[in-house]
Amino acid sequence: MLSVTLPAASRRAVGNLHRLARLRRAAAKAALSNPRTAGAYAPAPAITDNGPANPHAANGYLCNSAALGIWHVVGGVHGFNAGASALRAAWVDGGRTYASEINTYARWEAVADSRYFTARLFPSVVPYRFIVDGRHVSPAGTTLGVTTGSTSQYVTLDFGARAIRHVMIEASQASGFIGGYVENGAFMWPVDTSEIVHAVFLGDSYVQGAGPAQRGDGVSAQMADRMGLALHASGSGGTGWNHANQSAHRFDQRIAAGDLAMSYYPPEVIFLTASVNDRNRDAAVAQANALAGLIEARRQFPEVPIVVFGCVPIPAGPLTGTPSITSAEQAVQAAVTAFADPLCRFVPIVSDPRGAWASGAGAQLLFTAPLSGAAGGTLASAWSRTTSSSLYTIVFSDGSTRLGSFTSGSTAVTWTGAVTAAAEATVHQSEGNARYLFAADWTHPTEYGAAYIGERYARAASAALEDMLR
CATH class of the missing domain: 3.40.50.1110 (SGNH hydrolase)
Known part of the structure; x- marks a missing residue:
């Protein structure tokens, strides 16, 4: 019997296959459920903004510049100023000088065996979002009662009963997370990061x-x-x-x-x-x-x-x-x-x-209020187009169309013929999907x-x- 000895796979080839296997497992898990497709977490926990008062101060799990603790942190970088947070768009100075530098968005994740979970957060005008067991509690998020200053704010999720849950806090822009707390007799521990x-x-x-x-x-x-x-x-x-x-x-x-x-x-x-x-x-x-x-x-x-x-x-x-x-x-x-x-x-x-x-040319159009028998409206933001044309076809929520007259830098729009429709419409300059994909700036x-x-x-x-x- 003849035998054939094949050359051994290179270290890089083996490494590539190992990485591919990890990517496939991650993708397969996401295909089953991910925050974009899983729907809202149910039953929704009761959310209480406690302001500067911490109802579970004795049982905390901190995350700061000295140590991440139990938290799996993605997107945020903790620095050395424990009293402030900021968004830095380009990471250009190389110095980590803020308590929670969030370049775009950040997530902190851990496992909680508890009925209550309290997040210690920085004041921010940007809503915080909670993702529990891979599902958003609320897509709109929670806006703090106190949005300025440097005093920590505490938000509690009451799930109604004790259970083991994966808890994730999502923040963006000028926001920050300092730690999580659970009630006496409850515990938290790290997520398994081996497959992440x-x-x-x-x-x-x-x-x-x-x-x-x-x-x-x-x-x-x-x-x-x-x-x-x-x-x-x-x-x-x-x-x-x-x-x-x-x-x-x-x-x-x-x-x-x-x-x-x-x-x-x-x-x-x-x-x-x-x-x-x-x-x-x-x-x-x-x-x-x-x-x-x-x-x-x-x-x-x-x-x-x-x-x-x-x-x-x-x-x-x-x-x-x-x-x-x-x-x-x-x-x-x-x-x-x-x-x-x-x-x-x-x-x-x-x-x-x-x-x-x-494809095509067009964008989303938002009025400040629904239209009722209107021959004109006020845009939520000034018209930003600077082309030679000032006339664009508007497709209203009821399916009707009008030729609207726009002025660059102005929020006023007029057309002929009364319209009763919702505040959201689209501008349709040429056929394609662009009017569904892009905001009123025709870019984002x-x-x-x-x-x-x-x-x-x-x-x-x-x-x-x-x-x-x-």
Whole structure:
């Protein structure tokens, strides 16, 4: 009998398969249930804002600059000033000087065996959200009664009965978490992190979560939950590989400054993106900077897969020509091609062979109040379009259409013919899905748009990771 001795698999090949297996398990778990699809937690606990009074002060589990304690922390970085918190969009100074630096959104997770759970929080105008056993208690979140100052505020969840639950606190922007408390005789302990896959996504305002009311509902968060990833989303609005505002760090500068490694956990996947903020800039410079950024990312993380997304074709345009959204995407795609790294893949969006992810021109339109027999209305925010045209078709919630007259910088809109409809409408300039995906600025996603783009990101990223790791 003849025998054949096959060459042993390389260490990298074995490592790739191991990473792929972890990603598959995380994705399979997320497909069964994740905060985007699982629905609200039921029965909903009673939530009490106790102000500065802590009803369970004797049994606390703190999380601070000295130690994370039992908490699995993603997205937030604890610093050395225990009395303040802040959002820093670009992580540019390298110094961790705030108690809870939240770049985009942050989550703290632990297991509680209790009836009550009390969170010690920083005053903030931004709502806090609680996720219990993978389900949001309330998608709108809880806004504190005290939103300014530096005195800790305590919010208690009363579940009505004692049980073991996974409890997660989500915060964004100028917010912070100091610790959790349970009643006497109750306990908390760490979650099992052995199967949690950590990732980092460095990018612009889309990664930062701009558009939806909650940063935790932004594009990057949507993608991560659908893939089952614990994500450190490092987003900086208005930036790119060659953006106009040179006082803000470019992507490649942030990579060189160590932004990919700001999380408490080393990334197992790195996500990068082309940016529409480069659409009016020199594409050759963007390409060179993107290549430099990729080389530096690989130097820092020699065996971590990198997924690079193209540009979302926003209706603000320009979509074609040079420079344009298309040329900005092509510049970064060319950088990935020149990089020629077996553990890096580019995901086209404008030039997706199956069709661009967004098409047409239009956006969401919000009035300050529902319309009743109206021949005009007041916009919730001033009309931001600066094109030569001032007439756009409005599609109202009842399905009727009118040709609306808009003025750049004004909230006043008029049309001919009375309309009775809800406060939410869309502007329809040309056919496509853009009017559902984008907010009134014609650039950032709506709530639905962020979910749609996040889902497309997740599916495309999963396919890219399969391709490079198996």
